[in-house]
Amino acid sequence: MARIIQKYGGSSVATLDLIKNVAKRAIAAKNEGHEVVVVLSAMKGETDRLIGLAKALHNSPSPREMDNLLATGEQTSVALFALACQALGEKVKSFCGWQAGIKTDEDHGRARITDINPSRLKTELAKGRIAVVAGFQGIDRLGDLTTLGRGGSDTTAVALAVALKADTCEIYTDVDGIYTTDPHVCDKARKMDRISYEEMLELASLGAKVMEIRSVELAMNYSVAIHVRHAHSLSSGTLICEEDADMEKTPVRGVTHSVNEARITLLKVPDQPGVAARILSLISKAGIVVDMIIQNKSVSHDSNGQETHLTDFSFTVPLVDYGKTMELMQATGQEIGAEKILGDDNIAKVSIVGVGMRNHAGVATLMFQALAKEGINLSMISTSEIKISCVIEKKYAELAVRALHDAFKLDQSA
Amino acid sequence: MARIIQKYGGSSVATLDLIKNVAKRAIAAKNEGHEVVVVLSAMKGETDRLIGLAKALHNSPSPREMDNLLATGEQTSVALFALACQALGEKVKSFCGWQAGIKTDEDHGRARITDINPSRLKTELAKGRIAVVAGFQGIDRLGDLTTLGRGGSDTTAVALAVALKADTCEIYTDVDGIYTTDPHVCDKARKMDRISYEEMLELASLGAKVMEIRSVELAMNYSVAIHVRHAHSLSSGTLICEEDADMEKTPVRGVTHSVNEARITLLKVPDQPGVAARILSLISKAGIVVDMIIQNKSVSHDSNGQETHLTDFSFTVPLVDYGKTMELMQATGQEIGAEKILGDDNIAKVSIVGVGMRNHAGVATLMFQALAKEGINLSMISTSEIKISCVIEKKYAELAVRALHDAFKLDQSA
Numbered sequence: 033m034a035r036i037i038q039k040y041g042g043s044s045v046a047t048l049d050l051i052k053n054v055a056k057r058a059i060a061a062k063n064e065g066h067e068v069v070v071v072l073s074a075m076k077g078e079t080d081r082l083i084g085l086a087k088a089l090h091n092s093p094s095p096r097e098m099d100n101l102l103a104t105g106e107q108t109s110v111a112l113f114a115l116a117c118q119a120l121g122e123k124v125k126s127f128c129g130w131q132a133g134i135k136t137d138e139d140h141g142r143a144r145i146t147d148i149n150p151s152r153l154k155t156e157l158a159k160g161r162i163a164v165v166a167g168f169q170g171i172d173r174l175g176d177l178t179t180l181g182r183g184g185s186d187t188t189a190v191a192l193a194v195a196l197k198a199d200t201c202e203i204y205t206d207v208d209g210i211y212t213t214d215p216h217v218c219d220k221a222r223k224m225d226r227i228s229y230e231e232m233l234e235l236a237s238l239g240a241k242v243m244e245i246r247s248v249e250l251a252m253n254y255s256v257a258i259h260v261r262h263a264h265s266l267s268s269g270t271l272i273c274e275e276d277a278d279m280e281k282t283p284v285r286g287v288t289h290s291v292n293e294a295r296i297t298l299l300k301v302p303d304q305p306g307v308a309a310r311i312l313s314l315i316s317k318a319g320i321v322v323d324m325i326i327q328n329k330s331v332s333h334d335s336n337g338q339e340t341h342l343t344d345f346s347f348t349v350p351l352v353d354y355g356k357t358m359e360l361m362q363a364t365g366q367e368i369g370a371e372k373i374l375g376d377d378n379i380a381k382v383s384i385v386g387v388g389m390r391n392h393a394g395v396a397t398l399m400f401q402a403l404a405k406e407g408i409n410l411s412m413i414s415t416s417e418i419k420i421s422c423v424i425e426k427k428y429a430e431l432a433v434r435a436l437h438d439a440f441k442l443d444q445s446a
Numbered sequence: 447m448a449r450i451i452q453k454y455g456g457s458s459v460a461t462l463d464l465i466k467n468v469a470k471r472a473i474a475a476k477n478e479g480h481e482v483v484v485v486l487s488a489m490k491g492e493t494d495r496l497i498g499l500a501k502a503l504h505n506s507p508s509p510r511e512m513d514n515l516l517a518t519g520e521q522t523s524v525a526l527f528a529l530a531c532q533a534l535g536e537k538v539k540s541f542c543g544w545q546a547g548i549k550t551d552e553d554h555g556r557a558r559i560t561d562i563n564p565s566r567l568k569t570e571l572a573k574g575r576i577a578v579v580a581g582f583q584g585i586d587r588l589g590d591l592t593t594l595g596r597g598g599s600d601t602t603a604v605a606l607a608v609a610l611k612a613d614t615c616e617i618y619t620d621v622d623g624i625y626t627t628d629p630h631v632c633d634k635a636r637k638m639d640r641i642s643y644e645e646m647l648e649l650a651s652l653g654a655k656v657m658e659i660r661s662v663e664l665a666m667n668y669s670v671a672i673h674v675r676h677a678h679s680l681s682s683g684t685l686i687c688e689e690d691a692d693m694e695k696t697p698v699r700g701v702t703h704s705v706n707e708a709r710i711t712l713l714k715v716p717d718q719p720g721v722a723a724r725i726l727s728l729i730s731k732a733g734i735v736v737d738m739i740i741q742n743k744s745v746s747h748d749s750n751g752q753e754t755h756l757t758d759f760s761f762t763v764p765l766v767d768y769g770k771t772m773e774l775m776q777a778t779g780q781e782i783g784a785e786k787i788l789g790d791d792n793i794a795k796v797s798i799v800g801v802g803m804r805n806h807a808g809v810a811t812l813m814f815q816a817l818a819k820e821g822i823n824l825s826m827i828s829t830s831e832i833k834i835s836c837v838i839e840k841k842y843a844e845l846a847v848r849a850l851h852d853a854f855k856l857d858q859s860a
Contacts, residue, residue, distance in 0.1 A: 048502050085526060088462050090533040097532070100540050101525035104518035111515035112499060118511070119504040126514050131589055152589065175545055175566065 034199035035157070036061055039071040039167065039189035043206040044263035045109050046076035048116075054204065054263055055116035058162055062122070067157045069196065071167045071189040072113055074105025095140030099169070099179045103128070106166035106185070113164050124162040127152070130171035132163070133195075134188065136178045143178035144246075145170060145187065148195035157196075165192065183244030190247045194254040201256050203243065204263035209270030210235070210242055212442040213287040217430045220443040224285065225268070228275035231285055234385040234419045238288040248272065275387045283392035284384045284440040289429045291380045293323060294354035295346060295412065296361060300371035303329060303341040307368060311345065314360055320353040324381075324414040324423065345370075346412060348423065351377060379411070380429035383421040384436055396420055402439035408432055448613035449571070450475055453485040453581065453603035457620040458677035459523050460490035462530075468618065468677055469530035472576055476536070481571045483610065485581045485603040486527055488519025509554030513583070513593045517542070520580035520599070527578050538576040541566070544585035546577070547609075548602065550592045557592035558660075559584060559601065562609035571610075579606065597658030604661045608668040615670050617657065618677035623684030624649070624656055626856040627701040631844045634857040638699065639682070642689035645699055648799040648833045652702040662686065689801045697806035698798045698854040703843045705794045707737060708768035709760060709826065710775060714785035717743060717755040721782060725759060728774055734767040738795075738828040738837065759784075760826060762837065765791060793825070794843035797835040798850055810834050816853035822846055 038061065040054045062068045082101050086093045110126035117124040133149030156163045167185025172178050180187050186203060193201035208223050210232065215221040227235075229252035236245045242260060251258050251272065261269030279285065301307055308327065315322055328344045349357045358375050365373045382403075389395050399420055403410065408431070412423035424432055437443065452475065454468045476482045496515050500507040524540035531538040547563030570577045581599025586592050594601050600617060607615035622637050624646065629635040641649075643666035650659045656674060665672050665686065675683035693699065715721055722741065729736055742758045763771045772789045779787045796817075803809050813834055817824065822845070826837035838846055851857065 048499065052503070082522070085462065085522075086529050089466070089526060089529040093529050094532055097525045097528045097540055100528070100542070101522060104521050104525075107518050107521075108496070108499075108515060111511045111518075112503060114511045114514075115500055115503040115507050118508055126511055128514070128591075177542075 033065050033067065035067040035069075035196060037069050037071060037189050037193045037196070037198045037201045038204060039185055039202065040073070040204045040263055041185065041206065042073040042076040042079070044204050045072055045113065048112070050264070051109075051112055052116045055113055055120060055122075057204075057263070059117060059120055059122050062162055068162045069153060069157070069192055069198070070113065070162060070164045071185055071192060072106060072109040072164065073167050073185040074102075074109055078105040078108070096176060099140045099177050102179050103166070103169045103177045106168050110164040110166045117162060117164075122162060123160055124164060125156050126164040126166075128166050129169035129188065130177065132165040132192070134170035134191070136170035136172055136180070138172040138174065138176070138178065140176075140178055142181035143170060143172065145180070145191045148191055150192065150195045153192070153196065183247070186244045186247035187250060190250045190256055190258065193256045194250065198256070200259055201251065202259045202261055204261050205242060206263065207242060208262045208265065208267050209260050210272070212285065213433055213437050214289070217289070218287075218434045218437045220437055222443050222445065224270050226271045226273060226276070226279065227285065228279055228387050229272060230275065230418055231279070231385050231387055232272045234383070234416070235286050235288050238290060238381070238383040238385065238419065238421065243272070280388045280391060283386055283388045283395045284442065285386040285388070287382070287384050287433050287436045287440070287442065289380055289382045289433050291426055291429055292351045293348045293379060293381055294351050294375065294377035295348050295379050295423060296357055297344060297346040297374040298361065298365055298368070298370040299344055299374060300330070300332070300342040301345050302369045303343040307343075308345060310368065311361075312347075314364060315349070315357060318356060318360060320349050320357055323348045324412050324421065326412050326414070348379070348381070348412070378426045379423050380426045380432070381421050381423050382429060382432040382436065383419050384440065385419045387418050389418050389420075398439055399436060402435045403432055406431055406435050447479050447481065449481040449483075449610060451483050451485060451603050451607045451610070451612045451615045452618060453599055453616065454487070454618045454677055455599065455620065456487040456490040456493070458618050459486055459527065462526070464678070465523075465526055466530045469527055469534060469536075471618075471677070473531060473534055473536050476576055482576045483567060483571070483606055483612070484527065484576060484578045485599055485606060486520060486523040486578065487581050487599040488516075488523055492519040492522070510590060513554045513591050516593050517580070517583045517591045520582050524578045524580045531576060531578075536576060537574055538578060539570050540578040540580075542580050543583035543602065544591065546579040546606070548584035548605070550584035550586055550594070552586040552588065552590070552592065554590075554592055556595035557584060557586065559594070559605045562605055564606065564609045567606070567610065597661070600658045600661035601664060604664045604670055604672065607670045608664065612670070614673055615665070616673045616675055618675050619656060620677065621656060622676045622679065622681050623674050624686070626699065627847055627851050628703075631703070632701075632848045632851045634848075634851055636857050636859070638684050640685045640687060640690070640693065641699065642693055642801050643686060644689065644832055645693070645799050645801055646686045648797070648830070649700050649702050652704060652795070652797040652799065652833065652835065657686070694802045694805060697800055697802045697809045698856065699800040699802070701796070701798055701847050701850045701854070701856065703794055703796045703847050705840055705843055706765045707762045707793060707795055708765050708789065708791035709762050709793050709837060710771055711758060711760040711788040712775065712779055712782070712784040713758055713788065714744070714746070714756040715759050716783045717757040721757075722759060724782065725775075726761075728778060729763070729771060732770060732774060734763050734771055737762045738826050738835065740826050740828070762793070762795070762826070792840045793837050794840045794846070795835050795837050796843060796846040796850065797833050798854065799833040801832050803832050803834075812853055813850060816849045817846055820845055820849050822849075
């Protein structure tokens, strides 16, 4: 007997028929002798419907009231799911996040789980019931409802897996698993059987949408294996787990791209201590998250032959914050002494990821060569231990993905 | 400064525009210097929509899961109402029933409030906020969500008025107040300024739909005055309160009718001790509530001149239970010794109500004369201290209401 957490996303419970289908899947696991806890998202479209109602009343709705409103979405899902199970003769009880003992901080709309008291769920499991828990939500110390932000149901599932010492945490979604790259972009994309937490984190940060970063971090911290599977197929999915020797043999395991960023360059800023900090603190104060940062020194000489150290300072921000960031820079660029401020929202970021990169030389070279062969120019490069990202012209994004997928032979199983 | 409970029903919050309207109303009361607690029903149609989803999954859904599902309706209302208030610059917080401290027994779907801990609401009122509470719902000792049954939001409002020692409990609805009779049946129907708890209870029991019986009982037990008003008009409404001398001067204050009952008669049952009890216990065991009961003794003589005491035994049951009751009676009537079993689902009950009836003779006579004058036959009569009900042929129901309204001059203010 194993203890299993099964999380079904919004598209897997989008209709009553789909709810019936996934109810059967949970019951099948129970009938195999397992203890089953089901975590659900709101039915697809419901959260957006509720946000629409709120926005029609208030253009900047209070996060506390939004959480009260949005929490109804998952509550509806779990009650309907429980009824579907009961119609199939199964013993089951549904729970809101707070009833399942999920405590969070008070950061409405993006709360973090601080503690879980799973005693009620344990009682129900011991009675032979399936416990169905509303994902995405919890309760703060004031007794107010909170939500964990988009993708929060994954976090709920992993956190419950930790609290209940579950044997496995299954994340059911509308894709077969984690792919070497986006199959819509590259038809040679291959589903991976296993991927390490670190690789998944990089892929998720870099644009892969299957898993939320927070839930992967949580799983990594507590060594909970996440099994990503298709909700309505029996294919074997992808296991997100500790890295192993096989993974390390392969230098690159995934390619990802994002077109949701913009680049801003301050030309010829005086190269003095604290300039970069001044620029970046201004941006972070506005609540904008900077991704890549690059600084290039140059030296200029004035008519008297006086030497001045200058620097070109570039960074990327989310595309939605591009306009606001440009305004900020234009307002302060002069004060900082920048000669010119350039903006470019016509960029893409292409990245390769793999834990094996640590042990393989020449990965960057191969990447740059593959892109150069397609005539693709690199305007920024950023690296970490297990990834390399390049900023390129947006129109080349998909070509670059395919070129890198081929260059690193990702269509071939490791 | 007064402490005011305002309850708005589903039709008063049916759309976002209506929610904005009633939000303004609550804010107006606050701006007059009062402490305001708002209790809301689900948006009109929402509860039925949720019931429809549940029924599509399970033909007899578990009451516990239904409560989890239905509780989302009021939760949505209160969050949207709070956002509407905030858009108007008002300080406000919304609460689920359990957050407002409303504790109930475990009778899902028709739970009774057992206790209220209003400390959270008091805190918010003290901070100058409007507190918006989801009606119709609470929490049981297991921590499960419960609902109070249809009309439960009225009960929530009155119970909060008691717990918070409110000065007034305003029930906003889609009518102007309590009428002497149904204005759709009798165009001379007159809105009453005041009505006693007892009269309201009788009217509600007898078919008037404005107020739920339980909430009126609760208000009576704790002497909380209920002010029934139109949500979208400034008319003065009706006060439900202790009876006073003015009310007692008038023998009859309201006329009501119901066509939701059926009559069953067991002819010539042997008149032995315990027969009535046997018949009625059989019915109550089936969960059917008997309303009127009438027994008529007769004596028959057999061919040997032997005298037998017999009785005709009639009672009424809700129309929805008519078929089931007839089956029960047919299955056991013979055993009991009934000669014949008659059923009639073509009946109406017409009633007159008034606390003044206690002190006025001849009220029944005037009622029967008024009906006789219209050629209406009475098949059953039942009386209490402050009401007289008659069962008549269904087709005469509305005519009877108008005749009685005229006979007792209810169009004239007391």
